Amino acid sequence: MCIPTPLGPLWLEVSPLGVRRLEPALYPRGPEAEGALALRVREAVQAYFAGERPDFLDLPLDYTGLSPARLRLYERVRLVPYGRTVSYGALGRELGLSPRAVGAALRACPFFLLVPAHRVIHADGRLGGFRGRRG
DNA sequence: GCAGTATTGTATA
DNA sequence: TATACAATACTGC
Incomplete structure (x- = not known):
């Protein structure tokens, strides 16, 4: 589809x-x-x-085959409120991961839009290396 | 195992 | 502001 x-x-x-x-x-x-x-x-x-929906929390996601770390991370990122941002470090501390691990797991995220990775940013407030920026 | 990574914090110029 | 380095945990081969 x-x-x-x-x-x-x-x-x-x-x-x-x-x-x-x-x-x-x-x-x-x-x-x-x-x-x-x-x-x-x-x-x-x-x-x-169309601006009618801030999130996709009511859509079921199939996490089959993903490691627990990625599963937890995606579930957590999906809960980021509309208009708010979280840093890789903050997510890492909450989930007991390293900021690099957060980035690595987010990079391999197959759920574009469904897991709002664009709300995950650097500790400074700058945008992370999102795929949409280049290439 | 090993290399790569969408990080972070400290040090230095 | 920019570069260099170490620590850290997970993904992909």
Whole structure:
């Protein structure tokens, strides 16, 4: 399932448990998402870009295959309030990880938008090395 | 195991 | 402001 957004098309994959991954459709591979859940996710994403929805907390995510550290991190980042930001260090201290581990886990995050990594920043308040900046 | 990493804090110029 | 270095935990091969 491809979801058109102002940032370009997003590639969506779902499983019976929930969203398996949602990324910019740069390298589309794997089976296309189908069913009610896929449609629901598409509407949610479009509602997000329409300003009607700040988060995707009601959408089920499939964490199967992810390590506990990543699972906890994603769950925690999803709870970041709208309009607020958290630093890598703060997340690391809360989860008992190192700031670098937070960055590494966030870099491998397959849930673009669903896990608002753009709200995770440096301790100084600067934007982190988000993928959307370059390349 | 080893190298890479979306960090942080301290030191130095 | 910019660079250099050490500590730290997880991902990916």
